[in-house]
Amino acid sequence: MNAPTDISSADAHIGSSYIPSELLDSIEVGIAVLDRNFNVQVWNKFLENHGAKKAEAIIGDSLFTHFPEIEERWLKTKVDPVFNLKSPVFIIWEQRPYLFKFDCNRPVTCAAEFMYQNVTVFPIVDKNGHVERFCMLVYDVTEQALGKLGMEHLNEELKTASRVDGLTGLYNRRYWQERFDEMHKLCVRRDKPSTALMLDIDHFKRINDTYGHQAGDKVIKMLAALIKRCVRETDLAGRYGGEEFAIVLNDSSVEDAQAVAERIRQLAQRLVVEHDGESITFTVSLGLAQFSPDFKGAMAWLECADQALYKAKEGGRNQYCIYA
Incomplete structure (x- = not known):
């Protein structure tokens, strides 16, 4: 050597x-x-x-x-x-x-x-x-x-952007609907309760007309942040459209969901949004529907929550109602 x-x-x-x-x-x-x-x-x-x-x-x-x-x-x-x-x-x-x-x-x-x-x-x-x-x-x-x-990071960012609503950081409607369909199938296979919630901001048009659309966006953004604090990682929360939000509380009966709905309602009522020197307050209405094997598909389940939301608005707003 x-x-x-x-x-x-x-x-x-x-x-x-x-x-x-x-x-x-x-x-x-x-x-x-x-x-x-x-x-x-x-x-x-x-x-x-x-x-x-x-x-x-x-x-x-x-x-x-x-x-x-x-x-x-x-x-x-x-x-x-x-x-x-x-x-x-x-x-x-x-x-x-x-x-x-x-x-x-x-x-x-x-x-x-x-x-x-x-x-x-x-x-x-x-x-x-x-x-x-x-x-x-x-x-x-x-x-x-x-x-x-860098390409992998960019692809991950694009993947996230395709799933997340740009204003609120919650899931956008398309991706939320995909996940909701999966959760519905899981509920069909398992004998565990889950509850869907629909909620929106009361008299939101009045906020936009009075304070402007930027103020309206800020109210939506603040409400989304509030919703994030009230739900768990295993739950599914998304912006369904405009000022309307959809949530599925996984493994939660409607009795459990009432506590979450009431917490969101109370926190929203106390929330003050500052915009251009103005203090904006608002309330929300919510509709709840627990999963039932009688529902003919995921959209039927969501429609029941939406009907309960409509009932809450008809009943005076700033409240939650449960689908009977």
Whole structure:
């Protein structure tokens, strides 16, 4: 086996190949050669520059001494096929963002805290067919990684935007209806009560006519925030249209739902919305309908809650009514 070679001052022998140090140093890829004990034998300029460790300072030492972020047991297990099967090994950034925690030394616009890396490890077979050393190639794939991560983030934002109402942050009508259909099917299969609520703002047109549509939007937004505080994560709340909201209280009987409805009603009645120096107060009306297997579909269930809402408005508003 060749003695450890400092490529900063001499050429390198990798296997039976003679590689000039100028070539190793000009390649924009990290090149390291290690022995079975993971002692460094070759360390090129790319690794020097990004790792802030000169070749003469690291050659002959264990890799793990200089890079404690590398889990020794994991890497040795990962590299085991290189020695036992003479097979290359690949470490891709999607599985592990980096092997060496190098800073991302790209322009200040770079969003990465570190260099994303793909690493290829391949055996160096000597003339007797034995593998006593291996070569590690380290590729900087930060740009590709950020591009993919950015696209995934954008897709997630678009997915959220397609589900959420822009003004209130609640589910929009289309997505709420999809989820409601699923919850209805679940209610059909299970013998557990759930209750649908429909509610809207009393005399909302008067608010718009008196204070303007911006004030009306602010009232809708504040009511949505109030609804969020009153329901659980397992419940389904959405803006059904205009000033109308729809909620399904999962695993809740109509008796349980009455407490939620009354809380929403009381909090809405006490809420004061400030707009352009004006203090706006409002009330809401609610209709409740507990799921029944007699309902012929999800919309029939929702229609019963809507009928109860209509009854609450006919009865004087600022109250809730239960579908009989």
